Amino acid sequence: MSVRCRLGRHSGTWSLPGSRCEIVRICDSCGRRAERTRHxxxxYGYVAEDRCDQVRRCERCGSAESxxxxxxxxxxxxxEQIVTAQTHTCQRCGESERTRRFSTL
Ligand SMILES: [Zn+2]
Ligand SMILES: [Zn+2]
Ligand SMILES: [Zn+2]
Incomplete structure (x- = not known):
């Protein structure tokens, strides 16, 4: 095993991705196999006008993330009386969220 390999700096070239996004490299000196995913x-785009879910897709393998x-x-x-409680509303889906502060009363 070379010094570079012991330092975790293996040599070799990465394979070209196929229909999937995994690429593989076999080290020239020690034969260690490494894998990587490159989507x-x-x-990101919204799935619907009134929803806040966004989705993105890999153009190569079709994997999705939301x-x-x-x-x-x-x-x-x-x-006006309870100044510790505040709320804000989502302008897309209308969901609202409020501060969770405990009243001292
Ligand atoms: Zn190596
Ligand atoms: Zn992909
Ligand atoms: Zn929303």
Whole structure:
């Protein structure tokens, strides 16, 4: 085993990805196999007008990843009397979220 291999710096070239996104490299000196996944993600897009789920897909293998991105409006006071409770509403799906502060009363 070469010094480079002992340091974790193996040599060899990465294979070209096929229909899937995994690429493989076999080290020239020690024969160690390494794998990597390199997706070609398209930008995140919303799945529907009134929903906040976003999805992106790999242009090569079709893998999908999703996330939730609300478009929160400004924080508003729920009630003039209870200044510790605030709420904001999502401008896309209408979901609202409020601060979870405990009242001292
Ligand atoms: Zn090696
Ligand atoms: Zn992929
Ligand atoms: Zn939302």
């Amino acid at each position: 070609i993600w398209s930008p 996330r939730l991105r609300h478009v929160w409006g400004p924080w508003l006071y729920l009630d």
